[in-house]
Amino acid sequence: MxxxxxxxxxxxxxxxxxxxxxxxxxxxxxxxxxxxxxxxxxxxxxxxxxxxxxxxxxxxxxxxxxxxxxxAPPFAPSVTIVQALPKSDRSELAVELMTEAGADVIVPWQAARCVANWEGKARKGVDKWRAAARSAARQSRRAYIPEVTDLYRTSGVLDLVRKVKADRGIVAALHESGESRFTALPVAEASRVVLIVGPEGGLDDAELSALTDAGAEAVLLGPTVLRTSTAAAVALGALGALTPRW
Known part of the structure; x- marks a missing residue:
């Protein structure tokens, strides 16, 4: 060991x-x-x-x-998780799970339907996520602690999607309306992958439309609807099997 x-x-x-x-x-x-x-x-x-x-x-x-x-060589492709803020009792759990599963960058996102609201307390929330990521990285014996960014609004997420697409990366919004399956994404050749996870109430229709207009692809992760706190970890596990990360 x-x-x-x-x-x-x-x-x-x-x-x-x-x-x-x-x-x-x-x-x-x-x-x-x-x-x-x-x-x-x-x-x-x-x-x-x-x-x-x-x-x-x-x-x-x-x-x-x-x-x-x-x-140690970094994971390839690099994976960024844009995570809509979960409810407070599951917020740090989401960070722990995605860290253990191999996320490289974690972006906290104040989506339209988030129950949690970091208005006026974003610094405290980000600090808690960074501490959770560090602790989970130690637990899983990672050489790289994931970067946890400052809080993003939807406009910032859209800018990120456009930038990654301009660099020929892959951006997937995990959503039950997706017509494409997650396993069909051409991730093996990608240098960067961004996965967008909506809140418990799901992505707002206007948000999903804006994300797809910016270049994201709505994809179906699996046959069941996952909680926002576990979806990223499940997606990272599937990604690990589809790419050289594993």
């Missing part, structure tokens, strides 16, 4: 000594109770993986000797 991953802004070269403190060090030393001699993999969250050995522990701090250091 691979060693537990913990994140550090700067990972030393092999032979160097790393200090894991702050929230990461507290979690490692106090929650996980990691001891001297145990293996840990350090990462900067941007691709570096460095197998290391614990050489000293304190209450909320570890010291480690870096044994090796390498850069």
């Amino acid at each position: 691979a060693a537990t991953v913990f994140y550090l802004d700067q990972v030393p070269e092999p032979g160097g000594i790393a200090v894991l403190d702050g929230p990461e060090g507290r979690h490692a030393a106090t929650v996980r109770r990691i001891r001297v001699g145990e293996p840990i993999t350090l990462s900067d969250g941007a691709g570096v993986l460095a197998p290391s050995e614990v050489i000293a522990t304190q209450k909320d701090r570890l010291e480690l000797r870096v044994l090796e250091r390498a850069v």
